[in-house]
Structures are given as C-alpha cells and as structure tokens.
Amino acid sequence: MASHAVGIDVIEIDRVREVLRKHPDRFLSRVFTPEEVAFCRGRVPELAARFAAKEAMMKALGTGARSVGWREIEVLPDRRGKPLVYLYGGAAARAATIGLEEIDISLTHNNTFAIASVVAAQRIVETPPAEARVRLLDRLRLRGLLK
Numbered sequence: 001m002a003s004h005a006v007g008i009d010v011i012e013i014d015r016v017r018e019v020l021r022k023h024p025d026r027f028l029s030r031v032f033t034p035e036e037v038a039f040c041r042g043r044v045p046e047l048a049a050r051f052a053a054k055e056a057m058m059k060a061l062g063t064g065a066r067s068v069g070w071r072e073i074e075v076l077p078d079r080r081g082k083p084l085v086y087l088y089g090g091a092a093a094r095a096a097t098i099g100l101e102e103i104d105i106s107l108t109h110n111n112t113f114a115i116a117s118v119v120a121a122q123r124i125v126e127t128p129p130a131e132a133r134v135r136l137l138d139r140l141r142l143r144g145l146l147k
Helices: 013-022 024-031 034-040 044-061 089-097 129-142
Strands: 003-012 073-077 083-087 100-109 113-122
Touching: 003 013, 003 044, 013 024, 013 044, 013 113, 024 044, 034 044, 034 073, 044 073, 044 083, 044 089, 044 100, 044 113, 083 089, 083 100, 089 100
Parallel strands: none
Antiparallel strands: 003 113, 073 083, 100 113
C-alpha cells in the first residue's frame, strides 16, 4: 500500500544567526555539508531554510533527529534553483526501509522565518495507523495518563 510521507518545519532566522555568531565553525561543520556551506556563502536565511529542510526531512523519515545525522541530509538546488534532497548514511538507509521515493521539497523565508516542506511517496507502511493508535493508548495507560 502506497502512502505519503510529509514533514514541515519552521525556524526563526535570528536563532540561526545567533548560533552562527556564537559557534560559527562548529555549527556549520556539524549541521551542513561542505557543499551546502559553499552554496549558501554565509547567507543566514539560506542556511536557516536548509536547517528547516533537514528537520522537515527527518519528520518525513519518521525519525526526528534520532538515528539520522544532520549532514546525512543535503539540500542543494538544481541548475534552475529548484531545491533537491540528497540522502546519505542513516538517512538513506531509513528511506530505503520505508520505501521513500520521489522526494519533493519546498523552501521559503522572509526576514523573520524560514520554512521547509517535504512530501514523498512512501511504499512501505511500517505500522498501520490503527495499530499505532493501540500501541500509543497502551503506553499512555501504563504510565497512568489514560484510564
């Protein structure tokens, strides 16, 4: 059964600007590939949009920031400027596990926020929604959060 994997993220550009001010080399080398750094040339809105893109892609992968490294997701434009996603390492392995294909991404930013949205075809549904709901409710009951 085919489905869709979707992820969206928004970040305040000033947050990225502040981290870059405090830890420029560490932040850039930990989060972005050398190719992304070269493309963005220090433009904070571009970096913020890519940060949001990585978060959105992690959501589409169903992992959050667990088991996927920041630099395993790369966002670079094609020759016309359309952003494309490249996956490596754990991100590529996760995409293969869930049958993620045809990844599309959109980035935007203004003076305040950067936003990214990811949509992809997902060929393998790991857990049917009804089963996922039952598991969640069982966990909530075990923790005493639900009667």
